[in-house]
Amino acid sequence: MSNEKTAQDGETTAPGAEPLQYDEGFEPKIGVGPHPEPWPQDTRFDPELLAHGDRRNVVDRYRYWTREAIVADLDTRRHDFHVAVENWGHDFNIGSVVRTANAFLAKEIHIVGQRRWNRRGAMVTDRYQHVRHHPDTADLTAWAAAEELPIIGIDNLPGAVPLETTELPRRCVLLFGQEGPGLTEEARRHASLVCSIAQFGSTRSINAGAAAAIAMHSWIGRHARIEAS
16 A cells, blocks of 8 residues: 555645645646756756656746745745735635735735635645735734735725726735625725725626636736736
8 A cells, every 4th residue: 555645735745745746636737757868957956856757837937946946036026916815714715816826926925814724726836925824804904014015905895996997006915805705894994995896797796716816917917017928
């Protein structure tokens, strides 16, 4: 019987070891196989990945790099917005929010409430982000005040201003509530501003993960440097 174990995010690893690959148990396989020799002589490369291939959910420029090298490179160009999400009921959408925050290169991710959250939807992208836990909204608010960062709530609430016509601050915390109840009353009180996303159909709300993606991309459209592909 194998002494490997399956991690929460679907990876497989020996006990006590951190899995290198993200996609054990997932199909179809992605990535690249073993690197042809001679191997590059650069400390950013991981010998295990060079030898066995790299199946992680990373862009091609980071193939065979160690996680530490990837994080260090990302740290040189992270954007000025933070993402905070309330986690009072172990919301499965948090993984999706984290994955999107990684795609748009948020400065940091803040989990407010329960420390544990369902990482499967993040597809291991949380490994390349800085994740900070806050036991409650007051703790997040105190941290943001010390950093001089306004908290921008995202929710379709009475009195909310349209996200589409609002100039989001370059330095800010985008705060998202849970699927269903949305932002808590305490979060609403502490937010400098609450923005709503325009909807035109019959549904009362859109998925929390989708709302987070829209809000982050709104910040990107206003402040990020977009280079031609």
